Each structure stands twice: as C-alpha cells, then as structure tokens.
Amino acid sequence: MALPDLTLDFVTALLPFVAVGFVAQLVDGALGMAFGLITNLMLVGFVGLVPARASANVHLVECFTTAASAISHIIYRNVDWRLLGRLAIPGMIGGATGAYLLSNIDASVAKPFVMGYLAVIGVYLLWRAWRLDHGPPARAPRLVPPLGLVGGFLDAAGGGGWGPIVTSNLLIQGAPPRTTIGTVNTAEFLVTMATSASFVTQLGFSAFSTAVIGLIIGGLLAAPFGAIIASRVSAGRLLIMVGALLLATSLYSLWRAIS
Numbered sequence: 001m002a003l004p005d006l007t008l009d010f011v012t013a014l015l016p017f018v019a020v021g022f023v024a025q026l027v028d029g030a031l032g033m034a035f036g037l038i039t040n041l042m043l044v045g046f047v048g049l050v051p052a053r054a055s056a057n058v059h060l061v062e063c064f065t066t067a068a069s070a071i072s073h074i075i076y077r078n079v080d081w082r083l084l085g086r087l088a089i090p091g092m093i094g095g096a097t098g099a100y101l102l103s104n105i106d107a108s109v110a111k112p113f114v115m116g117y118l119a120v121i122g123v124y125l126l127w128r129a130w131r132l133d134h135g136p137p138a139r140a141p142r143l144v145p146p147l148g149l150v151g152g153f154l155d156a157a158g159g160g161g162w163g164p165i166v167t168s169n170l171l172i173q174g175a176p177p178r179t180t181i182g183t184v185n186t187a188e189f190l191v192t193m194a195t196s197a198s199f200v201t202q203l204g205f206s207a208f209s210t211a212v213i214g215l216i217i218g219g220l221l222a223a224p225f226g227a228i229i230a231s232r233v234s235a236g237r238l239l240i241m242v243g244a245l246l247l248a249t250s251l252y253s254l255w256r257a258i259s
Contacts, residue, residue: 014214021061021218027245028163029069029185029226035062036160037249039215041256044159049209052102055159056199059099059192061212065219066189072224076231078182083141083175087148087166087187094152095162095195102157103202112258119254121168122247126240141173148187156195162188164246171242178231185226 020042028035036058043054073079147169155162163184170180 013210014217017211017214018218018221021065021215022222023218024215025065025069025219025222026226026229028065029072029223030181030229030241034160034163034245034249035065035219036155036162037164037253038160040159041253043209043211051159052199052203053209055099055102055156056196056203057208057212057215058159059156059196059199060208061215061219062188062192063196064216065223066185066192068220068223069226070186070189072226072228073182073185076182076228078178078231079186080179080183083144083170083179083183084187086144087183088190089148090145091148091152091162091166091187091191092194094149094154095156095191096152096198098153098156099195099198100202103199112254116250116254119247119250121164121172122243122245122250125168125171125243125246127243141170141175143169143173148191152191152195155191156198162191164250167242168246177242 020039024035024038027038036055039058039061040054043049043057044051049057070079147166151162151166151169154165166187167180167184170184171177
C-alpha cells in the first residue's frame with residue numbers, strides 16, 4: 001500500500017499548483033500578461049523559493065504554456081507576424097541577460113520602481129478604455145525593439161512582467177488589443193526559451209522544484225481557452241481587464257516589495 005499512498009500524496013501536493021497554473025495561464029492567454037507575476041508571487045511568498053530559483057521555475061513552466069498559447073493564437077489569427085519579428089529577437093537578448101544577472105546579483109532593489117511604473121500604466125489603460133470611442137484610431141506601434149529588449153530583461157530579472165510591460169506599452173502606442181495580445185504571447189515563447197537556457201547554464205537543473213509539474217499541467221489545460229477569450233472579447237473590455245489586472249497585481253507586488 002506504500003506506492004498508492006505515495007502517489008496520492010504526490011497528486012494532492014500537485015493540485016494547488018495545477019489550479020494556480022490554470023488560472024494564471026487563462027488570464028495570461030486572454031490578456032497577454034500575468035502568468036509570471038501570479039506564479040512568481042506564489043513561489044516566493046508561499047513556497048519560499050529565492051527570487052532566482054522562483055524565476056527559473058516560472059520560465060521553465062512557461063516554455064510549455066507559452067508554446068501552447070502561441071499555437072492557439074496562431075490558429076485564431078491573433079498574431080501580427082511583422083510585429084512578432086521586431087519583438088522576439090531583442091526580447092530574447094534581454095531575457096538571457098536578465099537571467100544571467102539575477103542568478104548572480106540581487107535584483108530586488110529595482111522591483112518597487114518597476115511595480116510602481118506598472119501601476120501607473122494600469123491607471124492609464126483604464127482611462128484609455130473609458131475614452132476608447134473618442135480616442136485616436138488603432139495604429140502601428142513605432143517603439144518596438146527597445147521595448148522587447150527592456151521587457152525581456154525585466155521579465156527575467158523580476159520573475160515575470162513580459163506581458164504587462166510589452167502589452168501595455170504597445171497598447172499605449174495605439175496597437176489593436178487582439179493582435180497585440182496574440183503577438184506578445186507568441187513572442188513570449190521565444191523569449192522564455194532564451195531566458196530558461198540562461199538560467200540552466202547559471203543555476204543548473206537542481207534549481208527547479210516539483211511545483212513545475214503542477215504548473216505545467218494547469219497551464220496547458222488553460223491555454224486554448226485564453227486564445228478564444230482574446231478573439232471574442234471587444235477591445236474596450238480587453239483594455240478594462242488589462243488595466244484592472246495590471247493595477248491590482250502591480251500594487252500588490254509593490255506592497256510586498258516595500259513591506
């Protein structure tokens with residue numbers, strides 16, 4: 001009876017991580033952000049992992065969830081391929097660099113400033129959603145490669161943030177919400193692969209915990225639903241959800257960082 005008991009205990013231990021992975025990926029797939037923030041907060045705040053190990057675990061999980069999410073967004077034609085190319089390459093460079101620095105330097109000092117910035121962006125997006133009917137038409141964003149570089153770096157160094165940083169800034173520049181979310185999610189797969197490879201070279205595979213298995217299962221189950229939501233929800237509602245989620249998560253992260 002030892003083997004069934006052990007299996008039951010293992011499954012029971014995984015269930016909370018499956019639930020977190022499902023919710024985080026559902027939100028991320030629909031809004032283009034928050035998987036890393038939600039899972040990183042849980043791994044640091046509740047599991048007790050140090051920031052470098054938490055970020056490494058999150059990015060290993062995202063290698064699977066972002067692949068599933070990218071496939072779903074491609075199927076639903078939510079991807080702007082030209083924008084993808086301009087985001088992915090600098091994002092990969094920034095992600096690999098951020099992972100290297102986090103593995104060797106404590107990056108927690110910068111986190112309050114990043115979260116405060118994201119809170120301001122959240123407020124702006126809520127205002128823009130309210131003014132959507134009277135605002136400027138959607139247009140192609142101009143500031144893309146530097147945004148990908150910074151977004152990839154901060155995502156790796158802060159344990160999450162590619163979606164909030166990149167998606168919110170592209171929306172501010174006037175990019176249409178549906179293709180912006182789909183493109184950012186698809187580019188995130190390439191950025192995550194580069195970031196994870198950098199973490200492995202610095203920390204080794206021993207840095208990854210069993211929580212990864214549960215997070216992967218939950219994330220893969222939720223990935224197709226996020227793409228469906230993104231393809232069917234109106235632009236105004238997407239902006240409201242993005243702004244509200246960004247404001248809530250960044251304020252919570254800011255409070256934890258300074259408390």
